[in-house]
Amino acid sequence: MVASPKLRATILSLIIFTVFILFWHLAIQTGGSDRNLGAAMDPEYAALMGKSAKTGASALPGPLEVGKELWKHLTNPFYDNGPNDKGLGIQLAYSLARVLIGFSLAVLIAVPLGFLIGMSQMLSRALDPFIQVLKPISPLAWMPLALYTIKDSGVSSIFVIFICSVWPILMNTSFGVASVRREWLNVARTLEVGRFRTACQVILPAAAPTIMTGMRIAIGIAWLVIVAAEMLVGGTGIGYFVWNEWNNLSITSILVAIISIGLIGMMLDLCLASLAKTVAYNE
């Protein structure tokens, strides 16, 4: 039987996953080269580190432990035992909400503004120096300023998400609008189509794939930045959860958080990718 390429790829993915988990498991079990290191370890330091160090086993949790912890979070994602012990689901929901609000605001502002910049060469030239200076600023550098002026940590992190999402969308929108094929515009002109109708029915659909690419880049960056932003401001969110678990020295929880951050990020990208498919066109 010859399996389809898609099926074969899936099988290979599963094999890679299984091998990785197996290696991880074995490496933790045997302690790997740590055993030799353990022998050379300063006894005083070993005492400080507790018995576990002496036995030579790694402090890193194995896949079974992480799986167990993940299952615990998955079965009870929304518990709330006070500010320092909230379910993973609640933390992720906080982060997602911030990302979605900040991202939506960025779309609302960057798409129309990008449209104007793309349509007017004068405006494009006038705003270019500002954009070039503002774009490379790390979004986190805005954080103190946001905290000082907004005086609310939640809103500040939304602002940081907004500021990091705005540039890719703005750049891609203006690029997409500016590079709409001349002949499509000429068709609209010879048909005496008004400016507004041209914008909605010719320029927007023509630039939509480029705009969507900008939005995909933006949501990717936003999801990267939210973790760092929440580590900084604290309180709630998956970033805060990771930092909190680091303070608890619970590597298992951190690994669980890392996995869930990855999965949510993938989901966000897939959502936008399927949205992009609906506006895509082939020439």
Add this chain to the structure above:
Amino acid sequence: MTSHPIISIENLRKTFAATAGGEDVTVFEDVWISIEKGEFVCLIGHSGCGKTTLLNILAGLDKATEGCIVVEGTEVTGPSLDRAVIFQSHALMPWMTAYKNIAFAVKSRWPQWSREQIKEHCQKYIDMVHLTGSEDKKQTQLSGGMKQRVGIARALAIQPSIMLMDEPFSALDALTRGSLQDEVLNICTKTEQTSFMITHDIDEAILLADKIILMTNGPHAKICEIVENTLPKNRSRNDMHLHPNYYPMRNHLIEFLVNRSKLFEEELSSSSYDPRKPPVVRPQADPAAIKEPPFNSYHQAAQ
């Protein structure tokens, strides 16, 4: 010619501003053309003589440096629904189906029309260009010829007083080009559509045009002369090469494209050339040859 021409191009000149370090480039100058209602006019010239620029100015997409164009008594100041353009690269919107592309044009012409009216009108033109059944296909599902058919239907559907074509068939293979030429000829004769077409295909010009305008090489291109088609109006692609006037026509045009188009400056100095009234020529075989045998018997002999 006592009637008012539908298009009157008067003393047109186009000069492109100098790029850094260069000089201004005048592509063409002293261009005077008049086109009568119902006429099919072809413009022939080498690339670089400003044919497309001339058509774009006529369409209102570009501006002339000097001179003006009067269409039906009004000066051209911008694009108009009365002057439909068939673009060289079909210029369909790839996110729309064939039907939507045509409907987009129809809706622009008659914004007050209902959905049914638009549909009925579009269907008429889809049938006319033989695209029935491909209405809901997108650009990628259409062949090159079909795409250009959509472009033609889009231009015809707005019922323009003048149709402007910029080498509409140059991107197509020979067979497709032939059948599309036949169709355009058919439609234009039936509807008495005034048409202006740019081409560098001599046979295409002989088949389609009533009047062929020869443009010399750029820069400083001019109208060299106007060739009136001496082949009968009912010519077709299959038998026109049998007509005794075919080779005189063809040879005259080839002679122009190969030799005269670049030596026109010399020719100009030795003759009484008036750019307002370029010489009109009617290349034809000896009158005796036309009479004996007549065109019809030629046609039958071939069969």
